[in-house]
Amino acid sequence: MTPHHLEFNPTTDHVARLGRRDFLRVSAVAAGLAATGLASLAPSAAWAQVPEGISHMTPEEYAVWHRLMRALLPTEGSTLVDPETLPVLQTVDGAFLATLPAPVLANLKGGVAYFNEAASDPFGRPFIELTNEEATQYCDALASSDEVPARALFSALKFLTVTAYWAIPPTWEPIGFQGPVAEAWGLEVYENAALPQT
Amino acid sequence: MTEHVQVQAQGLNVVEAVNVTQTQMDFTADAVVIGSGAGGAIAAYELAKSGKSVIVLEAGRYVPAERMTEMTAVSLGTMYADHGGQANSQGDITILQGACVGGSTVVNAALCFRTPDHYLRLWAEEFGLTNISTEVLTPYFETVERNIWITQNEAWESSPGAELIKQGMEAAGNPIGHAKRNVKDCALTGFCFAGCKTNRKQSMLVTYLPWAQAYGAEIYADTRVNEILSENGQATGVTAEVINPDTGEKVADMTVTAPIVVLAAGPIQSPILLMKSGLANSSGQVGKNFACHPSLSLTAEFDEEVNDTVGATHSVYMDEFVLPDENGVGGFILLNAIEQPVLAGASQNPGTGRPYVNLMERFANTIRLITLLHDKNSGEVTYENGMKSINYTVDDEDFESMKEGLKVNARILLAAGASKVYIPTTLSRVIESEADVDPVIDALQNERSRYPYTSFHPQGTLRMGADPATTVVNPMGETHDVRNLYVLDASILPTSIGYNPSETVYALASYISDQINAAHP
Numbered sequence: 001m002t003p004h005h006l007e008f009n010p011t012t013d014h015v016a017r018l019g020r021r022d023f024l025r026v027s028a029v030a031a032g033l034a035a036t037g038l039a040s041l042a043p044s045a046a047w048a049q050v051p052e053g054i055s056h057m058t059p060e061e062y063a064v065w066h067r068l069m070r071a072l073l074p075t076e077g078s079t080l081v082d083p084e085t086l087p088v089l090q091t092v093d094g095a096f097l098a099t100l101p102a103p104v105l106a107n108l109k110g111g112v113a114y115f116n117e118a119a120s121d122p123f124g125r126p127f128i129e130l131t132n133e134e135a136t137q138y139c140d141a142l143a144s145s146d147e148v149p150a151r152a153l154f155s156a157l158k159f160l161t162v163t164a165y166w167a168i169p170p171t172w173e174p175i176g177f178q179g180p181v182a183e184a185w186g187l188e189v190y191e192n193a194a195l196p197q198t
Numbered sequence: 199m200t201e202h203v204q205v206q207a208q209g210l211n212v213v214e215a216v217n218v219t220q221t222q223m224d225f226t227a228d229a230v231v232i233g234s235g236a237g238g239a240i241a242a243y244e245l246a247k248s249g250k251s252v253i254v255l256e257a258g259r260y261v262p263a264e265r266m267t268e269m270t271a272v273s274l275g276t277m278y279a280d281h282g283g284q285a286n287s288q289g290d291i292t293i294l295q296g297a298c299v300g301g302s303t304v305v306n307a308a309l310c311f312r313t314p315d316h317y318l319r320l321w322a323e324e325f326g327l328t329n330i331s332t333e334v335l336t337p338y339f340e341t342v343e344r345n346i347w348i349t350q351n352e353a354w355e356s357s358p359g360a361e362l363i364k365q366g367m368e369a370a371g372n373p374i375g376h377a378k379r380n381v382k383d384c385a386l387t388g389f390c391f392a393g394c395k396t397n398r399k400q401s402m403l404v405t406y407l408p409w410a411q412a413y414g415a416e417i418y419a420d421t422r423v424n425e426i427l428s429e430n431g432q433a434t435g436v437t438a439e440v441i442n443p444d445t446g447e448k449v450a451d452m453t454v455t456a457p458i459v460v461l462a463a464g465p466i467q468s469p470i471l472l473m474k475s476g477l478a479n480s481s482g483q484v485g486k487n488f489a490c491h492p493s494l495s496l497t498a499e500f501d502e503e504v505n506d507t508v509g510a511t512h513s514v515y516m517d518e519f520v521l522p523d524e525n526g527v528g529g530f531i532l533l534n535a536i537e538q539p540v541l542a543g544a545s546q547n548p549g550t551g552r553p554y555v556n557l558m559e560r561f562a563n564t565i566r567l568i569t570l571l572h573d574k575n576s577g578e579v580t581y582e583n584g585m586k587s588i589n590y591t592v593d594d595e596d597f598e599s600m601k602e603g604l605k606v607n608a609r610i611l612l613a614a615g616a617s618k619v620y621i622p623t624t625l626s627r628v629i630e631s632e633a634d635v636d637p638v639i640d641a642l643q644n645e646r647s648r649y650p651y652t653s654f655h656p657q658g659t660l661r662m663g664a665d666p667a668t669t670v671v672n673p674m675g676e677t678h679d680v681r682n683l684y685v686l687d688a689s690i691l692p693t694s695i696g697y698n699p700s701e702t703v704y705a706l707a708s709y710i711s712d713q714i715n716a717a718h719p
């Protein structure tokens with residue numbers, strides 16, 4: 001029997017079905033950062049084009065998210081599915097960013113810009129230009145920072161990225177998670193319970 | 199009377215936004231119930247059974263078994279408050295609540311405990327709730343236990359991780375608590391948090407709501423109550439909006455005129471509704487006294503594969519240290535829980551990149567044991583400029599209890615044979631032997647945005663008690679200030695109880711329903 005999740009088209013169904021998400025944790029983090037007066041990302045011709053399915057990230061923001069995804073999920077040489085082959089950022093975009101209230105989305109975008117630019121302090125270059133090793137060091141430094149906004153921002157960006165990755169069914173097989181089972185196991189659906197007699 | 203009453207075999211007759219053609223709907227009923235979760239569903243049934251016409255208004259969607267996906271990410275988006283993203287204002291405690299017909303009972307893990315006598319005695323002493331003694335509540339516990347099939351797990355209702363944890367508890371000398379759950383013939387799919395696709399979980403969706411309908415109750419989904427109406431200190435009904443959840447567009451306005459209003463929108467939305475309505479706050483306590491049992495999950499890695507993704511979501515617990523100390527501080531309970539990658543994968547932090555990939559590659563070798571804190575009621579829900587805030591951070595004394603809980607937790611996991619135990623903090627913290635437990639956990643400090651807490655049990659924001667100056671709801675469940683406005687949800691718990699609260703809510707809702715029926719024969 002074909003497991004149910006293999007019939008599921010992650011690119012279309014998944015993003016559509018996740019629907020609107022109002023991640024208040026993002027809002028809280030981003031609100032803190034907004035108070036510090038953040039610039040937006042400056043456009044650069046060097047940045048990659050955004051792929052289809054991304055409509056709430058600018059090319060510049062996409063480049064930051066993409067670099068972060070690579071830093072968080074370096075799957076080369078592992079059994080995990082390469083995130084490049086999955087619509088991870090489309091899921092971040094469609095499931096998380098798509099319907100964030102406008103002020104929250106604006107603050108999150110400020111956070112992304114801050115995350116990129118703040119790397120210039122220790123490394124002399126923005127996050128998107130860091131080597132793999134530097135990107136890892138930078139993320140670990142934010143995670144263990146004594147500054148609440150820094151670790152809150154990193155936690156939120158990481159949460160959105162890895163949650164989007166693990167929400168996509170093809171990521172499950174290599175770690176032995178089988179996904180939906182009720183249909184595959186042929187389970188009987190129970191009726192409503194009978195009315196209590198007392 | 200029951201012989202004339204038929205329970206529909208499957209599903210419910212629910213009016214959803216897509217079925218609504220009018221833009222204004224006005225109804226009258228004997229009672230309007232706001233929210234269809236643990237409290238609302240029981241009230242709907244008990245009131246309808248006593249012959250009252252009842253209308254239930256539920257803000258969330260109607261998700262019957264055939265629309266359930268067994269995909270946690272999808273369910274978070276469709277069946278949870280704020281699409282699973284509800285959090286404290288600091289953003290470091292995810293506060294999960296169901297938002298669908300049946301409320302949190304549809305997505306909960308079904309673990310049930312009677313309210314411990316300790317709290318019933320405490321509530322009598324400190325809040326004048328002498329009417330809800332153990333003697334009074336026992337028949338209510340017995341009834342709900344019978345009605346929704348609350349039974350102790352059979353030996354086979356377990357999971358591979360739970361079996362290891364049992365060994366660990368035994369080896370560490372801790373007592374093993376065997377779960378009682380409201381699940382009939384559990385199929386061990388492990389998908390409680392995504393709703394039970396085979397209707398074996400005896401949630402409100404397949405018990406009290408269809409029974410309420412059998413007695414004529416009407417249920418409207420996608421319908422958010424915006425205001426409770428009153429005249430001369432007496433509740434008169436509500437106004438609501440029907441919103442299409444797929445488009446976010448308003449479909450209709452609704453008014454329900456009813457002499458009995460039952461508020462059961464849960465501990466975040468119930469106080470907000472009272473604030474929006476400008477009602478029942480002469481004590482100044484509406485929204486205050488929020489507690490939520492914040493929890494942290496330790497992940498244990500084993501040398502062998504464990505495959506802890508199918509089985510009973512909860513099988514074992516350890517409540518040796520659940521009661522607060524002599525100063526009223528802390529207490530914790532440990533619960534095993536099987537978790538799927540979308541939830542488990544977000545809370546791990548062994549370090550960025552390779553360490554994370556390495557750990558997730560060995561997901562099949564990992565299990566989780568939750569430390570759930572019995573916290574103080576120190577938070578507050580506020581509503582300003584159309585925005586809610588949950589102002590709550592883990593109290594310093596409570597954090598010390600959490601650390602004690604994490605130590606016991608880690609020792610059990612090591613005794614179960616774990617080679618590594620991961621502490622969920624933004625810093626990588628790994629315990630590899632008994633000798634690490636105290637130094638690693640003692641070094642943890644109560645810092646904001648450091649730990650990814652999850653809360654499943656918000657409580658306390660409309661607390662019940664005899665004194666109108668310090669509590670919102672009287673011992674019969676009616677607000678002190680507004681006659682015929684009753685609150686029947688987890689908001690009324692006067693203190694947090696340290697144990698999973700659903701059975702407490704079921705019993706109190708049944709008790710208060712009896713009070714309503716007695717006052718309105």
Ligand SMILES: Cc1cc2nc3c(=O)[nH]c(=O)nc-3n(C[C@H](O)[C@H](O)[C@H](O)COP(=O)(O)OP(=O)(O)OC[C@H]3O[C@@H](n4cnc5c(N)ncnc54)[C@H](O)[C@@H]3O)c2cc1C
Binds near residue numbers: 308686
């Ligand atoms: C994931 C999860 C796991 C859990 N596991 C357990 C467990 O194993 N054991 C246990 O004892 N407890 C568990 N709980 C908690 C338990 O389910 C709740 O304590 C209990 O259901 C609370 O009942 P309630 O009536 O207060 O609210 P709920 O059951 O949450 O119902 C409130 C309902 O009101 C609706 N509503 C809100 N605002 C409005 C409005 N303005 N108009 C109309 N409707 C509105 C909501 O959409 C919701 O459906 C869990 C909860 C969650 C979320």
